[in-house]
Amino acid sequence: MSDAIVAYFEALERLKKRGAKINNDTVAIEAGNKKGSIKRSRPVFEELIKAIDEAAAEQVAKRAQPEAKLVQLRDEKKTLRQLLDESIEREINLIDEIYTLKAQLAAYTAGKIVALPGGKDSSRQ
Template identity: 35%
Template sequence: MSALNDYYAALERLKANKPEVLPKGSAINNDTVALEAGRKRGSIKKSRHAALVEAIEQAVQEVGQNVLSPAQRIKQAKTKTKAVKSAYEQLEEDYEKLLEKFNSLLLENFELKKTHQI
């Protein structure tokens, strides 16, 4: 298999998010395509592989770079965790207020029944 074929095969694997060398979710760019193809970082030059560089740029547009880096995924997970924790705390607070109101009404109802039965 020629180097160019290796690059295109690597690009297709990255687009499908099924890389063999890199971790899943790797960003698509010239360096990751080269690494996935078993070559060195920086081996894809626009001067030598203009069509490949164009295909990589098109793949980036198609995929929309929805693939996040591990640091971005951690940051996104922390943000989501904070939001869920905040929502949970708000629900807990609302629950306590409603429970107090319910107990107050229950006590008031009991006292009213007690005064009317005498």
Template identity: 35%
Template sequence: MSALNDYWEALSRLRSNTPVRVPKSSPINKDTVALEAGRKRGSIKKSRTSFSELIEAIDNAAANINHSYQSIDNRLKAEQSAKNNYRELYHQALNRELMLMERLAQLEKEIESLKKVVPLRK
């Protein structure tokens, strides 16, 4: 009976994303629950009636977690895309600024050269 409790505790840790034996954010399935419980992969089998409730809970947890991971993944991709867009806009603004500064320097030199013109006498 303690083995079954180990599986339930492992499932609980995976749900809260605080696993001890498997990497964080691991997908929730029978194999990861077994590994997290310190058992071998494939030790949770449908053929064993004692695991029927556990398997149902694993399937439910996997469905719920996968939806939240997908929404987080979509948000992350959107934020990365926005970040890249803002970075591109920033670099374009810097390029414009440099070109305008160069043009301003050219025009100031032109103004200085025009100030040195001596008026013609009548």
């Protein structure tokens, strides 16, 4: 391998480590050459271009992972929101039932206090 090709591969590795965008032009510039110096039509660059394409594909895959995580978190948020709304609805229904039962109890007793037989007061007689 020529020294120029080795310099391109070293530039590719530096770009990978940095997480910079990887394509033929960025590798060429990182290697200290002009943009467009890596041409697909030249057989010398065949292996280099293959390595650049693989590195670029890996970058795209890594960028897609956070998007999938974001979709998952949005779905989880939607599910949790639905569960929260359902629990609030249950609590409101229970509060309404308690209010109704208190009103019924007040209507039954209507201020009357009735002593039950066998209670604490029956032993005092």
